[in-house]
Amino acid sequence: MWEKLQKRREEQERRARRGDTDPRYEYIFQVLAACTGIARHQVMDHVFEENLLEEISKFLMPGQYNNMIWFYQECDDSLDDNVIQEEDDPESKVPSSPLLSQPSSGPSRRSSTVSGPTELHHSRRNSTATEHTDDGEAEQEISRRMRLFVGNPRTVPLTGVCVCMTRTNPQRSVTEENVHREVNFMMVKAGDDPTVLIRSVQRLLSRVFVPAVRVNPSDLDTWPGSVSARDHLLAGLRSFASCLHVSESIMEERVVLASSDEGAEEVRGLTEAQAVLTQPDQMLAIERRVLTWIKQIESVLIEMEQLRQETDDAGPQDELEYWKRRMAKFKFLSKQMESSQVRGALLVLQLARSKVLKTWKDMDTRVTHNLAEAKDNVKFVYAIEEYCHPLYLHDPPGMTPYIMMLFNTVRMIHSISRYYNTSDKLSALLIKITNQMIRACQVYISCQGQETIWSQARSEVRVKIQHCLKLNATYRSAYQKTKEKLEAMPGERPFSFSEQYVFGKFEAFCCRLNNITGLFDDIDKFSGFFEGRAECENFESLL
Structure with missing residues (x-):
């Protein structure tokens, strides 16, 4: 055999x-x-x-x-x-x-x-292939x-x-x-580069598993509460893929403080620090190293404090990932600033009463402030992520039930957040939510980009357009209700951002949808004239 x-x-x-x-x-x-x-x-x-x-x-x-x-x-x-x-x-x-x-x-x-x-x-x-030594032991x-x-x-x-x-x-x-x-x-x-594996898994999740679970039938459909089970699974997969994407960015963008120069040994205690004071070359080397660290930290702060450059169609997921990256970057930097190598160098500068120490303290204060802001903002943006998942996973009819809960979370952030309750940050968040709704409507009408309005039945396109218009109306209504609640509550600050700035893009999109509906009405009106024979009186009546 x-x-x-x-x-x-x-x-x-x-x-x-x-x-x-x-x-x-x-x-x-x-x-x-x-x-x-x-x-x-x-x-x-x-x-x-x-x-x-x-x-x-x-x-x-x-x-x-x-x-x-x-x-x-x-x-x-x-x-x-x-x-x-x-x-x-x-x-x-x-x-x-x-x-x-x-x-x-x-x-x-x-x-x-x-x-x-x-x-x-x-x-x-x-x-088997072994070679025997004189001692009789096998080596390979x-x-x-x-x-x-x-x-x-x-x-x-x-x-x-x-x-x-x-x-x-x-x-x-x-x-x-x-x-x-x-x-x-x-x-x-x-x-050898860990970002290769992170990027590979992230793309596999976001481009294969999430779309597959979203559109393909599975055992989830036969369970009680299958819709909820599928939604929870998709939300978990999207969150994990987002974390991997942030991790990949951090691995590529993280700033590592320069190591010790030649002639500058690491100081591990008070005794060694006092000994360095008697060696001018060592002292100058340590001071140069600290100045190098200050330049590195300052470059990070300048980059983080610059005006953010974002695409016009950025969504709420981009906002979450931005603050997660910001928090991770400052956390990694803060951890290095608390290392034994840095503490030893600062101890030497403190004993020598170096003027560089004041600049370092200013940098440390700015890093601590930025880290606290990022941590606080991530906490609140995480709270809104739960209601942003439907914007990516559902069609416009499925988004409608979550709109009011989304604005309730925005109101909570506006009321209790220390850093994220400013009008510019909240308006930027709402603009990203608007962008994602428009994108979801476009994908919904075009059947995931596979069809046009002319390749589908006009009746189906009409229904989809009505769903998109209803989503916009629900969005504006939820905003007005939340705004009225804030105005009715004593001691609460009202919303102070421009409605045209937040909703103007969606209104323009809906105006285009209404124009398409009007075009369909005209086509239906004259379709009988082009398809059959028309008598003169019928033609005059149509005119």
Whole structure:
């Protein structure tokens, strides 16, 4: 039996080398090559070396594996006599994917086995190569090379590229005609720069998972309160993706205070600080280092205090991410300013009564103020994030119930916030909310940008336009109600920002929608004239 399987694998390999490959395999090889950045023939070399053709075949068969996790990364090309087996649940209806053992860094050659739906397969490669010393102990040279293999993401640490192949419907046969629909690919990258992995996961969440959960049917639809469950899941995914986006920005933009110069040693206590005072060269080096830190901190403060440059269509999510980035940047800077290296240098300046110390204290005060402002603003912007999720996840009819709750939160921020209750900050927030509503209306009318008003039935476009007009009316009504409540409450400051500035863009958009509706009325009015024969009296009556 084993000899037959081996002959079949060798025959498949010979056919693939000749270019006579199953189109389904060819499609997988091409995608893997594009994801990993290597040539197609190199992908095939790795597949044949790992003996994975049979596993790919099972992945394409109905009722077998529903996913395969590929890794392309540098691994120890070592020898492993141990066999790691992962048994499937015999009662499971959908067998798990083939998860090979992690490439070992131990002293022996890998021997991998794959668990199938009913039984464990025999190992396809179990070789050892040892060199015996005079003492009789085995030694082995461990080298590292790039490998493409199938592994378990729970046990294989990602250091390169991970490509996940999943089946749309594991019970359906994969053919040459439907392989591009039935087999999905997702890619995650890692590297020496941590931002690579963060960016990869963030894009996977925001561009794949959030849209997929939003539009595709799932088990959530059959649960009680399924709408709420789906909304909570989508809100959590969006918040996590937003945090990853902020983390990526912070990793790229963070400011690290300069390290010690040559001749300037780190001061760890009062005794060492007093000793530095007797060494003029050390003292000057420490003073230069502190001046360098002051310049770095001042550049951050100048950048943060400049007028914000934003796009005209920025939404409330941009406002939240701005304050989260600002808080993280100042928090990281403040933590460095409290490090032992900085405290030691400041102790020397304090004992020497240096004039630089006054400038440093001013910088420290400004950083502390900006950090407190960012922390307070993030707290209140987080409060409004819950009611901003529907602006990104729902159509205009689904947004309407959240508008009043949104303005109640704005009123709360206006009343109790220390820094965010100014008219310029609140008006900027409301403008971003308006921008997102307009964007959502545009996407709603155009069917996610796939259609125009002329390619859809006019009756459907009319209904969508009415929903958008109703959203604007609800938005203005909620604002007026909130404004009247504030004016009726003694001791509360009323809203003091321009309504035209906040709502003018939405009003202009609704004016365009009304013009489209009027155009549709004219088309309907004269459509009978163009479609059928018109008598003179009918023509005169139309005029």
